[in-house]
Structures are given as structure tokens and as C-alpha cells.
Amino acid sequence: MSARLLRRVLKEKEEEKRLGSSDSNADLDEESDSPPSAAPSKNPFDLLDEQEDEEEVDGGEPVNAIEHRQPGVRSPTTIYPSSNRKSKKKKKKNKEEARSTTRSKSEKSFDTILEDLSIGVKPPTDQIKLRNIKAVSSDIQAKEVALRTSSILAVDPKFLKAENELRKIFGSKVVNSFENQHIGSSSRQIGGRRAAHNPRKTLLISPSSYWPRWDGSMSMELLETKDGLHYFRYVHSQSYRHAQEAFEAAKLANDLNAIGSILAHYPYHVESLLTFAEVFKYSGENQSSADAIAKCLFALECAWHPLFSPSHGNCQLKYTHDTNKPLFTALFSHMKNMDRRGCHRSALEVCKFLLSLDPDDPMGALFCIDYFSLRAQEYHWLEEFSEIYGSDNSLWLFPNFSYSLPIARFYLEGDAESSTEGVLQAEKATALDLMKQALMLHPSVLQKLVVKAPLKDSAWTQILRNVYFGCAKAGNPSLEHLINIYVERSYIMWRFPELQNLLKDAALMVGESLKEHSREAQDWSCVRKEAFSSEKNEYSHLMVSDFSDTIPSLPPEELRQFMVGPQMAHDIQDGDREAIPERARAPREVMGRNAALVFLESLLPWVDYGDDRQQDHDQDMN
Structure with missing residues (x-):
């Protein structure tokens, strides 16, 4: 637009040259040499100020300086806009602000009307933000759990x-x-x-x-x-x-x-x-x-x-692929062969590797990893694994972990390697308390251990006369299958005299307490039914004979x-x-x-x- 106005000004000047006399031409030359303050009463460049709004609408930039070469003048003359241009810009800004405020007021009033009529409601931006934050935090927690699980299942190659x-x-x-x-x-x-x-x-x-x-x-x-x-x-x-x-x-x-x-x-x-x-x-x-x-x-x-690499614990190999x-x-099979040779630490590392490949655990490595950790004397690792794996701290509900964790705590209590470990042990439950908890949660394990081990002390006959132990049943096919797997895999651990004494003391205390508080027995039964609620055997694909040391x-x-x-x-x-x-x-x-x-x-x-x-x-x- 500025170029068009400039051409109009030049055209008007040419018409003035044709109609005017030589005196007017001389005056015009003097006028061009004079500063902008000495301009004639009718300055043709005032059109630039009058058309300022039109320039900005068309997308052109405001004219800060216009160079115009007059005939007969060698150097270009720079003509600046008038001083009232700033005031016009301010007026225009004020008009736009006024329009925006009126528009916002109208929008607010429209929203308030909708809210009063209950026709529309403003979008819950706070709830959306909170939902996004929760999703991000859940993803972060999932990654942290995956990293912690990978670290606990990392294999030591040596x-x-x-x-x-x-x-x-x-x-x-x-x-x-x-x-x-x-x-x-x-x-x-x-x-x-x-x-x-x-x-x-x-x-x-x-x-x-x-x-x-x-x-x-x-x-x-x-x-x-x-x-x-x-x-x-x-x-x-x-x-x-x-x-x-x-x-x-x-x-x-x-x-x-x-x-x-x-x-x-x-x-x-x-x-x-x-x-x-x-x-x-x-x-x-x-x-x-x-x-x-x-x-x-x-x-x-x-x-x-x-x-x-098995040393990182972050490699997944899904069992669903046939290859x-x-x-x-x-x-x-290699894990069981090393166990028969007495290489329990090697068997533990292979079991960790097997469990890290697929979280679904198609081979049942979760139900023998506690046995290998106890035989390898990795008691600290077993406790750490039970707290980290699965991220819900529910491994103690399985029969193998409920009875293996008291054994690990028992040996840790008797191990006085450093004072810091003693402080850590004091903050946790004792081995006797954990054993009592295991007997109240899975009482049917006791009678099977007495027969399988076997435990020939006369005190066990008196203990099994208690109704809570003698007539105990799993009440669930999945739980019954897991109990059979645990007894077949870990019965040899209960041949140690110190562990038999721990089991005997805990069984006597549980038998006496449940006589006075029958309500407690019902509570543990509810916990057992809540943890294993399925009426089908979810672990039927795991053969009990695969967890046995005897080879048919x-x-x-x-x-x-x-x-x-x-x-x-x-x-x-x-x-x-x-x-x-x-x-x-x-x-x-x-x-x-x-x-x-x-x-x-x-x-x-x-x-x-x-x-x-x-x-x-x-x-x-x-």
C-alpha cells in the first residue's frame, strides 16, 4: 500500500508541474531542500498518515522512512511520518483492548448463563491435569518397578x-x-x-x-x-x-x-x-x-x-513364541541337574535367569527359587527379593515363601557379622513370629511335612491332635497344588534339628492361642480364601514330579x-x-x-x- 500511495503523490506532483509556473517550480525545489517542519500548508504526504490503518490491515509494515528522488536533486530526501502517528497507534491499541475486554465480558456472561441454566459446563481442566499427572506417575512407578525387578534378578556370571x-x-x-x-x-x-x-x-x-x-x-x-x-x-x-x-x-x-x-x-x-x-x-x-x-x-x-545378556536382568523371551x-x-532341566550335584548357588543363578525371561513364569521358577536361595545361604537376597518382586509385597501368601522367610530370618538372627545388621534385624519381625504367621495361614502344610520329612518326635503326634492342624484343609485346588509342590521340593530343609525346634515351638504357641481366640482362626481362613479365590487349579501346568529330587x-x-x-x-x-x-x-x-x-x-x-x-x-x- 505504501508504494501505491507514493505513486499517487508523484502523479499529483507531475500535474502541479504542468499547471504551475516557473516560480512555483522554484518554490517546490526550495521546499524539497527544507526540513519537514518547513513543509507547505498542504503536504501531500499527509495521506500516509490518513491511510495508516489501511496499511496495517493489508499486512504491510508501517513506513518509518520513505526515500524519494526529486528531479534535479542527486541525493535522496528522507521524509519521516508526522509526530501524531504515535498517538494514533495508542488510540488503535486502546480500541483493540476495549474490544477484547468487551469480548471477554460477553464470553464470561455467556458462560455464567450456561452455568445457571445447567446447559453447559466449563471443561474440568484441573481434573484433566490431575489425570495426566496420575498417568505419568503410574508410568514412572511401573518403570521403577521394572528396574528394581531387573536389578534383583540380575545374574552373576561367575x-x-x-x-x-x-x-x-x-x-x-x-x-x-x-x-x-x-x-x-x-x-x-x-x-x-x-x-x-x-x-x-x-x-x-x-x-x-x-x-x-x-x-x-x-x-x-x-x-x-x-x-x-x-x-x-x-x-x-x-x-x-x-x-x-x-x-x-x-x-x-x-x-x-x-x-x-x-x-x-x-x-x-x-x-x-x-x-x-x-x-x-x-x-x-x-x-x-x-x-x-x-x-x-x-x-x-x-x-x-x-x-x-543374563547379567542385566532386562532381557525378555516370551514363552508364547514356540521357538x-x-x-x-x-x-x-539344567537347574535340577546342578542341584543334584550340590551346586546350589549355580542353580539359584539359573533360576533367577529363568524367572527374568518371562514374568508369567511358565516353568514355575518362583516356587523353587526360595529353596535354592536357602541352600545357597543367600538369606539377605531372599528377604530383599520377597519385598521387591511383584511390587505388591504379597509373596508371603504363597506357601513356599510363608515357610521359607522364617528360615531365612532364623539364620540371620543367629548371624552376628556386624552391628548394623543387628539393628536392621531388630526392626523386623522375629523368626518365631513369622513361623506362627505361616502356620496360621497354611496349617495343612504341617501334617504333610511331618509325614514327608519325616518328623518322628512324639511331640508331633500331640500337636497334630489339635483340630486346627489335624483337620486342616487347603480348601482350594490351586493352593493344594502349591502346597504339594512346596512339600515335595523343600521337605529336606526340615530335617535340620534347629528348624524342627523352631517349627515345634511355633506350632505349640499357635495351638494354645487358637483355643482361646477362635475368631482369629476365622480371620486367617478369610485371608486364605481372599488370596486364592479361584475354583480352578491355576497351576495345573506345573507337575509336582518336576520339583522332586527322585527320578522315576x-x-x-x-x-x-x-x-x-x-x-x-x-x-x-x-x-x-x-x-x-x-x-x-x-x-x-x-x-x-x-x-x-x-x-x-x-x-x-x-x-x-x-x-x-x-x-x-x-x-x-x-
């Missing part, structure tokens, strides 16, 4: 291997001599020839030098990172998927020889290794079963992602049916090979052979154990 704990218990010389003897027997079996490669170092197990090289048949991928947790999944290669298809067909036909042929070609097929581990376990060959589990863990660890399930099965053995007839299957054995005896499914047929070199020898050849592929089929045939002929 305690993962059983060999390190065995050296601590028996000494390095004994362990080294045993390892050298084992290596010597292995070298004699393979004819004095050793493998020409150094196996890859792993955290979970120590691989043997005669194992085959890792074939890279599987890997691990990172799915996502959420709340500081990394979620992973195993991925199989094309060759591994072919082996898996053959394994499914062999399992459907119940043919262990076919599974052995799979291991001959794919020595690190984890499902086949787990199958042979079960067969060796039920046949009484515990060391062969442990070797198969170790080889399975070696294959699974070689496929780990670079970000996957992740073998790791859970192998870790659980199968008779040779049943074991043979398990290895070959009744229908498959009948087909082989009749010579009807066409009845066997084509995909489940084993290769000619392993059909009818001993499954144990086939498995050993998969471990030692360069060794030839001979064909045992002719020997069996000769024995049958004789």
Missing part, C-alpha cells in the same frame, strides 16, 4: 557354571583331576584322536572339545524395547526347519531311531537333544542326560543376540515302547516297512540300531561303533 562352585567346594586339584580323567576316557573312546578346534566360550556351560562346531542353524532377533526391557525371539534357518519337520514326523511315529538320525545330520537340533535327555533320565543314565542338556544350552547360547520354549525347558525309572518293556512305540515295533518285526510313514522312516544306516549308540555317534561323528544289528540278529538266532 556363579553360573557348576565347575566354579565345585572348585570352591572341593578345590581346584580335585576338579582338574576329574576333568582330565574324563577327557582321557573320551580320547580313548575316539581312538586317541582329538577335535582340532577350540570350542566357543559360553556363560552357562563349559563345552567339551570333542563337540562339533556350531553350525549357526538358529539366531535371535530383537523384537522391541519397551520400558527399559528388550524383547527377543529365536529364529530358525531353513535347514533347521527341515530338521524340525523330520523331528515332528518322528515324534508322531514315536520312533527314537529316526530322531537319532536327525542328530547324526544336525547335531545341534535342540528338540532332539531334549528328547534324548528325557530318555536317558528315565533309563537311569543321568550323566548322559546332563550332557545332552549341556549341548542343547551351548547351541541356544551361541545364537544369542549381542544385546541379550523360545526349548530354552525354558533346557534351563529348568521305567521298566525295560515300557522304555522300549517309549523309544520305538508298540505299533512301530510290531511293524518292524513283521518286516512291513510300508506301514511306516514315509517322512518318519529312519535311514538304512540307523534303522533297528541301538538309540544310545546313535546318539553317541551324533556327539562323536568321527567314531565308528560298528553295526550292532548283525550282533542282535546272531543273538536272536542262537
